[in-house]
Amino acid sequence: MGLLGAHVSAAGGVQNAPARGTAIKADAIQIFTANQNQWFPKQPTKENAIAFRENMEKERPEICVSHDSYLINLGSPDSKKLNLSRKAFIDEIDRCDACGIPYLIFHPGSHMKAGEEECLKRIADSIDSCLEKRPNSHVNLLLENTAGQGTNVGYRFEHLIDIINGVDRPERMGVCFDTQHGFAAGYDIRDEKKWNDTFHQFDKIVGFEYLKAIHINDSKRNLGDQVDRHEKIGKGLLSIETFWCLVNDRRFENIPMILETPVKDESEYYDELVLLRSLIGAKKPV
DSSP: OOEEEEEOOOTTOGGGHHHHHHHTTOSEEEEOSSOTTOSSOOOOOHHHHHHHHHHHHHSSOSEEEEEOOTTOOTTOSSHHHHHHHHHHHHHHHHHHHHHTOOEEEEOOEEOTTSOHHHHHHHHHHHHHHHHHHOTTOOOEEEEEOOOOOTTEEOOSHHHHHHHHHHSSOGGGEEEEEEHHHHHHTTOOOSSHHHHHHHHHHHHHHTOGGGEEEEEEOEESSOTTOOOOOEEOTTTSSSOHHHHHHHHHOGGGTTOEEEEOOOOSSGGGHHHHHHHHHHTTTOOOOO
């Protein structure tokens, strides 16, 4: 099975996140390495980063991934916002490198009515620009599939592989598949056959070698609605069979699987992790 976990807070410093993962019995965690809603957030100190690495060795989580700022748009047609986004993305890479975080997950970008094809190329160019400035970075960049809300690209598997094929260093790239986003984008994963059909498409178009992480979310919106609205596991329009397929799919062994469902407090993730683990090796739900 994959490494089950959740997004946890880095409040008080990134070094506090690993213990929060242990508290909910997470095998994997996801964090924001800085405030996700600011262009110029307070940066973790060298001491914070060292303590984070030390605590990852001590605590339960086996891996931590990072999600970038919601402000970043690597496909923006506005030159000022594009430059801000590229600089902020380099900062994201630097923080991951400092903390020893192997994966940086990001939404590809939005075309802002300038057209998808141009946007996809601009995203690839942005990635090249950032990696050229950080040639010695060890961070892998994971494109997250989107629901297709607004002018977001990345809601089709074809978008993801177009970006990967468009960069100079595709070996530095990967994909994080979000179950809610995929469903809202039109990929039906509600039963075993549809699950396998969807991931057959993924393998054919993108390639399983690029699948590096999963976001586990139920959906408040229906198939093909193209609206990004997460729900707790078992409370939304996906099925328990969806998540049974996920945790029993041998192709996903050792892949970090991160809950991002709506919670008031991350301690609520504990019960959802118990539910997901109860499905491992169980009979298929009816």
